Amino acid sequence: AQSVAQPEDQVNVAEGNPLTVKCTYSVSGNPYLFWYVQYPNRGLQFLLKYITGDNLVKGSYGFEAEFNKSQTSFHLKKPSALVSDSALYFCAVRDMGNTPLVFGKGTRLSVIA
Amino acid sequence: DADVTQTPRNRITKTGKRIMLECSQTKGHDRMYWYRQDPGLGLRLIYYSFDVKDINKGEISDGYSVSRQAQAKFSLSLESAIPNQTALYFCATSDPGQGTIGEQFFGPGTRLTVL
Numbered sequence: 407a408q409s410v411a412q413p414e415d416q417v418n419v420a421e422g423n424p425l426t427v428k429c430t431y432s433v434s435g436n437p438y439l440f441w442y443v444q445y446p447n448r449g450l451q452f453l454l455k456y457i458t459g460d461n462l463v464k465g466s467y468g469f470e471a472e473f474n475k476s477q478t479s480f481h482l483k484k485p486s487a488l489v490s491d492s493a494l495y496f497c498a499v500r501d502m503g504n505t506p507l508v509f510g511k512g513t514r515l516s517v518i519a
Numbered sequence: 520d521a522d523v524t525q526t527p528r529n530r531i532t533k534t535g536k537r538i539m540l541e542c543s544q545t546k547g548h549d550r551m552y553w554y555r556q557d558p559g560l561g562l563r564l565i566y567y568s569f570d571v572k573d574i575n576k577g578e579i580s581d582g583y584s585v586s587r588q589a590q591a592k593f594s595l596s597l598e599s600a601i602p603n604q605t606a607l608y609f610c611a612t613s614d615p616g617q618g619t620i621g622e623q624f625f626g627p628g629t630r631l632t633v634l
Contacts, residue, residue, distance in 0.1 A: 412561075415559070440622065442625075448627065448628075449523075449609060449625040449626055449627045449628050450562075450609065450611075450625040451625075452622055452623075452624070455622060496561060496562065504569065506552055506564055506567050506577070506623075507623055508564075509554075509561045509562040509563075510561055511559060511560060511561035512561045
């Protein structure tokens, strides 16, 4: 069975500093990995995904994520955080078969001015 | 995603009432999903459908039922609502044949409160 762990419920970072939101996964075979963001009173918005190829994936709003197969991780990063990045972030995984996404519990990012 | 709509957006109901949440999409996707979101628990899959004739239970299907009336419509029903079904409910769609492998597109959510 697939699973995702987001070990931090909350991440606080000062504006302008780099941010990292952690994600580890478990899946049979090769994974498809995703990051979504949820702003208050909104649905989930797609940020980026890893399917195959380059381990560093670039996405929307300056975010990127690094796929590390040996550590089964897919951490979300941004070089310089903005206050507007404050939101709830979800990591998700699926295998290469016909399975729906499995989501982590979410990490709340708070960027402080 | 404006191509995935959910009605109602907010609903307050009483224990024991039957309630239906509706989802419509104009993306032309075959696959549709219902999730619920609870604080600290993330999104959990209730039911999913890969086409009109295909319905599958998810992680937490007990107490829920679904109907796939057409490719574009997927409804979630609570036959007899209970307070622990108070949550934020999301509908999502996907279609691997359109070059968006695995990516799911979410509606705005329905906030359901069961008193």
